[in-house]
Amino acid sequence: MSVSGFGVHTAMWAMEWNREAAEFAIPEAVKYDIDFLEITMLDPEHLDIAHTRGLLEKHEVDCVASLGLPLDKLPTNNPEGALDFLKKALDVTEAIGAKALSGVIYGGIGQRTGTRPTEEEYDMTARVVEKAAAYARTKGLDYGLEAVNRYENHLLNSADQAVRLCERIGADNIFVHLDTYHMNIEEKGLANGILRAREHLKYIHLSASDRGTPGMDTIQWDEVFSALAAIQFKGGMAMESFITVPPQIAAGLSVWREVAPSREEVLTDGLSFLKMKARQYGLI
Secondary structure, eight states: OOOOEEEEEGGGTOSSOSHHHHHHHHHHHHHTTOSEEEEEOSSGGGSOHHHHHHHHHHHTOEEEEEEEOOTTSOTTTOHHHHHHHHHHHHHHHHHTTOSEEEEETTSOTTBOOSSOOOHHHHHHHHHHHHHHHHHHHHTTOEEEEEOOOTTTBSSOOSHHHHHHHHHHHOOTTEEEEEEHHHHHHHSSSHHHHHHHHGGGEEEEEEOOTTSSOTTSSSOOHHHHHHHHHHTTOOSEEEEOOOSSOOTTTHHHHTOOSOSSSOHHHIIIIIHHHHHHHHHHTTOO
C-alpha cells in the first residue's frame, strides 16, 4: 500500500465525517505533522466528495478510508447488499483520492451469532470479499482486512485468521490490517501477531490498551515496534483513539466513558510518544 508514515483516525476530531469535520481535522493534520488521515465513512453516499478532496489536496494530506458494514448488509445475511454497499464505498474512496479502503470490510462491527463461525459463513464472506477486492483493483485501490476482537466481530479476531482469508482469496491488492488494541486481547504476544502477518501486513492501528493515550497504557510498545522493525515494515501507522465515538458503532465498540482527558493530550503526548518509538526502532 502506498500510504506510509504516521496517520490519525478521524474519530479524534469528529463523530461523523462531514464538511465541518473535514474543515476541522485536515488543518489539524498539518498542525501536528500528520502524514495521512484515516477517514471513517459510516455513510459513504452522503460524503461531500469534492469538499473533502479539495481540502486534502490544498493541505497536501494523504488519506485512507475505513468502515464496517451495516449489520443488515453482511456477506452472511445479504451478500448482494454487502457487495453493493462496498462498491459504492470504493467509488467514494477513489473519488476523494484515498489510497485504500480498510477496516471491518468483510463484516460488521457488532456481528456475532453467539456461536463459532461456520465454514459456510467463511465461504460467503470470502466470495463477497473476493468480488469487492477485484472491484477495488479496477480503481487502483488496496483492500484491507482488519482483525478485531471477539466482542466486535466473530469472523476475524487474530492475525492468523486475517492472513488465512487473504491467502484464500489470493488477490494482490488485499492486505492485513492489525490493531494493537485488538491484538492485546487476542494474540499470544503482540510480536507474534505482527510476525505472523509479516508479508501481508501493510497497515496498523497503534491503539492504547484502553483506546486512550498511547504511552499511558499497558501496551508493550517496545515489543510492537521491535517486531515492526524486524519485518522491515513500510506501511501506514495510524494512531486510533476514540475521543469521539460515532453513535452508529458505539454499542459495537463498547466505549462508554472518556478514555483520555482531552484531544490535545492524545495528539501531543500520545502521538509524540509513538513517533519517538518509531524513530528509536528506525521506522521513520
